[in-house]
Amino acid sequence: MTDTAGEDANQEIEAILAQVDRQWQAMGVLAAERATMTADLRVELTAAGTEGVPPRQLTGDDLRAFARDLAAGAQVGRVPFEWRRLLLGTLIGAVPGLILAWFVIWRWWTVPLPFVEDYSSADDMIRWLGCAAIFLIGVLYGAHRALRDVGAARRRVSALAAMLPIAGGIAIIVTTILASYLDYSMHPLVITTEAATVACILLAATVLARWWAVRPVPGSASPEPIPPRQVSV
Amino acid sequence: MIAPGPEAAERRTQLLRGVLDMCILALLDQAPAHGYELVRRLNAAGFDTVGYGTAYPLLTRMRRLGLVADELHASPSGPDRKVYALTESGRQALASWTTEWTRFVEMTNATLTNIASSTPTMEKGL
Numbered sequence: 001m002t003d004t005a006g007e008d009a010n011q012e013i014e015a016i017l018a019q020v021d022r023q024w025q026a027m028g029v030l031a032a033e034r035a036t037m038t039a040d041l042r043v044e045l046t047a048a049g050t051e052g053v054p055p056r057q058l059t060g061d062d063l064r065a066f067a068r069d070l071a072a073g074a075q076v077g078r079v080p081f082e083w084r085r086l087l088l089g090t091l092i093g094a095v096p097g098l099i100l101a102w103f104v105i106w107r108w109w110t111v112p113l114p115f116v117e118d119y120s121s122a123d124d125m126i127r128w129l130g131c132a133a134i135f136l137i138g139v140l141y142g143a144h145r146a147l148r149d150v151g152a153a154r155r156r157v158s159a160l161a162a163m164l165p166i167a168g169g170i171a172i173i174v175t176t177i178l179a180s181y182l183d184y185s186m187h188p189l190v191i192t193t194e195a196a197t198v199a200c201i202l203l204a205a206t207v208l209a210r211w212w213a214v215r216p217v218p219g220s221a222s223p224e225p226i227p228p229r230q231v232s233v
Numbered sequence: 234m235i236a237p238g239p240e241a242a243e244r245r246t247q248l249l250r251g252v253l254d255m256c257i258l259a260l261l262d263q264a265p266a267h268g269y270e271l272v273r274r275l276n277a278a279g280f281d282t283v284g285y286g287t288a289y290p291l292l293t294r295m296r297r298l299g300l301v302a303d304e305l306h307a308s309p310s311g312p313d314r315k316v317y318a319l320t321e322s323g324r325q326a327l328a329s330w331t332t333e334w335t336r337f338v339e340m341t342n343a344t345l346t347n348i349a350s351s352t353p354t355m356e357k358g359l
Contacts, residue, residue: 047313048268050312058268
């Protein structure tokens with residue numbers, strides 16, 4: 001095999017491995033398991049390549065099915081009930097935050113800002129930010145509690161911490177534009193649409209945070225040894 | 234007589250699913266092999282529909298179960314290869330599965346033979 005052909009084959013193998021790894025990632029396969037399987041598959045495909053067997057001939061064209069079969073065959077560990085737990089944790093975390101925010105900011109607390117001329121708008125902004133902060137802390141605490149025994153939980157919560165304020169900012173801009181376009185209507189349908197828009201944006205942020213948290217990290221590919229399980233026959 | 238169709242193919246797939254791990258163990262018991270060499274041997278043994286995409290996940294599973302162990306062997310013509318061989322647990326499992334399979338085949342054959350020999354009588358009776 002010439003050097004160029006060898007390079008092409010290696011590139012093809014790496015492309016296949018990347019695609020297979022993405023599928024495993026989407027399936028919630030643990031990072032250490034993915035690293036092990038990827039390393040094993042690389043050895044297999046490379047060895048076959050030196051005998052002139054193209055990697056696609058081994059894996060077939062449906063890489064997603066190949067990845068699924070391999071993960072099922074290997075009986076790999078997956079993140080258990082991750083979505084349900086994450087969503088439940090964030091929702092439960094959000095409820096006390098919202099209630100607390102309502103009582104603390106709207107009912108019991110007025111912010112004295114004598115040095116600000118436009119008192120009402122600054123006061124409003126402080127209230128909004130206070131609400132958002134309490135809500136955010138509640139959501140993050142809920143997510144942290146829900147995922148405390150899951151691998152990379154800290155990364156997931158950190159990713160959420162970064163994503164939610166951005167999502168909140170986007171949600172405010174989008175709903176403001178929407179409200180302005182609809183002439184600040186208080187019609188239930190408009191309010192529902194605005195609430196749904198905010199929910200969708202927050203959901204997208206959670207999805208992005210999850211994807212971001214489970215992305216491959218350079219240097220983390222060293223596989224942990226997995227002890228073989230004995231079966232009684 | 235019912236012509237072989239998709240149902241026959243499905244039945245063959247299901248039968249294959251039930252015995253493929255046993256056949257892989259048997260082939261590795263004859264001689265250790267690397268992944269695609271094992272597929273070649275399976276194809277040569279008559280399992281011509283079995284591809285790497287089927288055999289490799291199974292091999293990975295059996296390695297997890299401790300039935301098969303892998304070892305990196307240096308290759309003179311290229312990169313290292315992962316060669317799979319049976320473990321002691323694998324040998325025990327193969328012996329047990331072979332006994333079970335033989336018993337199952339005998340039972341099935343006996344049942345089919347009984348049906349074949351009793352069918353004309355039933356027709357006469359009807």
